[in-house]
Amino acid sequence: MPDNTIARVHKLLRQQAAIASFGSFALREGDLHKILTEAARVCASGLDVPFSKVCRYRSDENDLLVEAGHGWKPGVIGNVVSRADESSPQGRAFITGEPSISNDLRKDTTFKLPAFYAEHGIISTVDVVIHIKDNQPYGVLEIDNNVQQDYDQHDIDFLTGFANVLAEAVATSARIELLQTTILQMKALVEEKDRLLDQKKVLAEELQHRVRNNLQLIYGMLTKQLDDTSDESGQRGLRAIARRVFTLAKVYENLLGAEMTHTTDFCVYVKSLCVNLAEIQDGNTDNIDLTCDCESMTLDLDMVTALGIIVAELVTNSYDHAFPAGNGAIAVSLIGGIAGMPGRARLTVGDDGTGFVEKIGSKRHGVGLVRRLVEQIGGDINLVSDQGTLWTITFPIATPSTDLPQAA
Template structure:
C-alpha cells in the first residue's frame, strides 16, 4: 500500500511538473531559458542528479548539449555526441523511439563521450523531441550516477514532457521567424520612406525649376511686348504669355504639397483668378472678377487644360465684353449634384454677349474647344444678358481617391 501511495504521489508530482513547465514555456520567449528549465524540471521529476537537452545539427550530423542540469562546466554548449547508435541519445534520435539503458557498464556497444565517465553516469533514459511535420529537434535525456531500473511510467513522463518541450521549440521558431519578418518589413518600410522622401525632394526641386523657368519665359515675353509696336504681334505675344502664366501657376500651386501628379483644382482656380486681373491690359478697374470653387483633386494634364480654358475665356471677357470698361465676370467650379464623377466649370460675364463668327481670328476660342475635346468634356455657350460658358468635364475615380487621401493628410 505504501508503495502504491508513493507511486501515485510521484505521478501527481510529475503531472504537476509538466503542467507547470507548460505554463512557464508559454510565458518565456528566450528558448535557452526554456530548455534549461526543462532540464531542471525533468531532473526533479525523476529525482536524478543530471539532465540535458541535445539539439541535432544536420550539417555535422551530431547532437550538441544545448542545455542541461547538474553538469560541470564544459559540458553545456560544448559536448557533442554522434547521431547514430553509438550513443544512447543517438540511438533514440535515429530510431525515433525511447532508449533506456539501466546500466551503461554492461552495455559495451556504446562509444560514450568522456563526460559520462567523468560524472560517473550509469543509467540513462532518452526520448526524442518530435516537432510536427519537421525533423526532430533533438533528444531529452536524464542521467543518473546510481544504477536504476526505469519503467514505463518514467518513459511516459519524459515523453509527455518532450512533447510540451517540442511545442515550446516550435513556438520559439515561429516567433523568431515572425521577428525576422517584422525586421525585414521595417527595413523595407524605412527604405520606402527614404525613397519617398527622396522622390519628394526631387519632385519639389523639379517643380521649382519648372515654375521658375516658366516665370522667366513669361518675363521675357512681357518685355518683348514693350519692344513690339505691331498690334497683331502684341496680341500674339500676350496670348502666349498668358498661357505660360497659367502653366507657371499650376506648378506654383503644387509647391508645398506632397502630391506630384495631382493638385486641388478648386484652390488652383481661385489662385489663378486673383492673378488673371493683374496681367490684363488697359483700364479694368471697373470690371469685377469673382471666383468660387469646390475642391477637386485632378491630374496635372486636366488641371493644365482647364486652367488655360479659364484664362482664355476670362481674358476674352476682359477684352471684348465691356465697351464702357465696367461690368462683372464670375468663375465657378462645382461637382455635379447628380453625377459626382462630373464637374462643371462656368465662366459668366454681364457684358455685350458673344457670337462666334465663322473664320473668326479669335484663336483663343478655338484653343478652348480643342482643350475641352482633349479632356473628354463638353462646352456650351449661352448668350443672354452677357455670355455664359459652361464646361462639363469628368472627374476620374482616381482623382476622388487622391482627394480623400489629400484631405486625410
C-alpha cells in the first residue's frame, strides 16, 4: 500500500476517534464555552491546521462573532469576524447553508476580510454551518491555514460531521440553561408566595395549596434532569449524542480490526452494533428480541458511519416507542443485489410493535437525523406502519472511496 494511502487511512481513523472523544467530552462538560473551545482545538488538530474558530450568529446585528477559537493571538476571540452575508467565507457558508471552501484567499478578491487574517497570514479556510434542528443555525465552524491547502471531500465530511455533533451539544446546553432559568423563576415564585402569605392569609392558603402541588411536580422533573446532568452518564437530552458517538466509536473499533483499511464489512459491524444496542437500552428489555440478518458487504468508511447511526436511531426508536407492554421483536436486515436496482443495497429496520406515525413538524431529533443521513449518502427511505413499523432504506454500493489512491 502506498505511503500516501496509509497516511490517508490513519488520518481518517484519527478524525473518527477525535469525533468520538469530543462527544464524550461534551457529555461530561456543562460549560458551553469550554465545549466550544475544545471543539476548535479538536478540529484544528483533526485537519492539521494551526487555527480554528467557532462563530456565533447574532440576529440583531446580523453578524458573526468569534465565540471560541484555537491558535489565535489575543484580541480575536470575542470580536466580530464578518457580516452574515456573502462578503466573507463564513458569511457565505451561513447564508447558503453549504460548506464554503477557500483554498487560496489570495486569488479571491470578492471577500472583505478582517485585519487579523493578514496578521496571522491566513491563506485558506473551510467553513460549515452549525445547524440546530428546528431552530436558526447557531453559527459557523471554521478552520484556517497559513499555507495554501487543497481540501478533499473527506476533510469536508469530517468538519460537517463534527459540526453536527457540536450542534447537539449547543442545543443541549441551551436546554440546560433553560432549566436553570426555570429554577430561578420558580425560586422567585416561592419568594413571592411567602410575601403573599404575610399580606393576605386567606389568599395565601389557596395559593399555598396550588403552588405547592405545582412546585412538587416541577421540582421533581427539574431535580431529576439536573441530577442526570451532573452525573457522568448525562441527562436525557444528551443521550442522542452518546448514542451517535457510541456508533462512531464502533466504526473506529471495527476499522482497527480490519487491518487499518479505509473500508470495512458493514455486516460484521452492524451485527456487533446491534448486540451493543440491545445492552445499552434503558429499562427492562429482556422480552424484546433484536435480530440482525445481513449479507457480507464491504463499504466505504463514510457510508458505514452514516448507516451505523441510522440503524442506531431506528432501533432505539423501536425500543422507546413500539412496545408499551414490554415485549416484541425488532429485526435489522441488509441485502445487496436488489432486482431491478443494480448497484444498490437495501437496509430494513422493522418491529412488530404498535406502529409509528411520523408527525409533520415533529421535534423528534432522531428521525430528522435519519432522513438527513439518508439524503447525504444518496439513498432513499420509506416508512410503512400498518402492522408494526418497517423502515426501508436503499443506498448506492458503488466501488468505495475511489478518490483515494489504491495500492500498486
